[in-house]
Amino acid sequence: MRVSNLLTTAALAAGFFVTQGSAFAADAQKGKTAYAKYGCWQCHGYLGQGGGAGPKLAPEPMPLVALVPFLRHTNGAMPPYMEPVLSDADIADIQAYLASIPKPADYKSIPLLNQ
């Protein structure tokens, strides 16, 4: 039990440092492709708006330092994505894509919703 806790901590720390390195090369356009390729859209919607199966991811997505460990270790309703399947660089691109999605218009600026 203690050893596995240590391993998890080491893995999280390693993910943190690797993530810092790849963050500079993150590319939102490549991230959009990866988001489609790895099927994130199936549960979270093409714009990360949330869907039947998964919660909203954008705008204002989880920061990269939290996203990498989440994707590697999630054990809830969402399947984990391990390194051989989804690289840290792909995750950085996906995060950049999610961060590039604009916020929707304020409802106060839409006349029909203010009658």
Ligand code: HEC
């Ligand atoms: C099979 C459906 C499914 C797929 C495919 C999927 N997710 Fe999820 N995701 C979920 C569900 C359900 C949750 C909420 C429950 C949980 O935390 O496990 C979640 C939670 C998340 C969260 C946490 C959101 C928050 O605010 O706590 C992030 C970030 C996320 N997913 C990103 C991704 C990314 C990126 C991909 C593609 C690499 C992906 N997901 C693919 C179903 C999915």
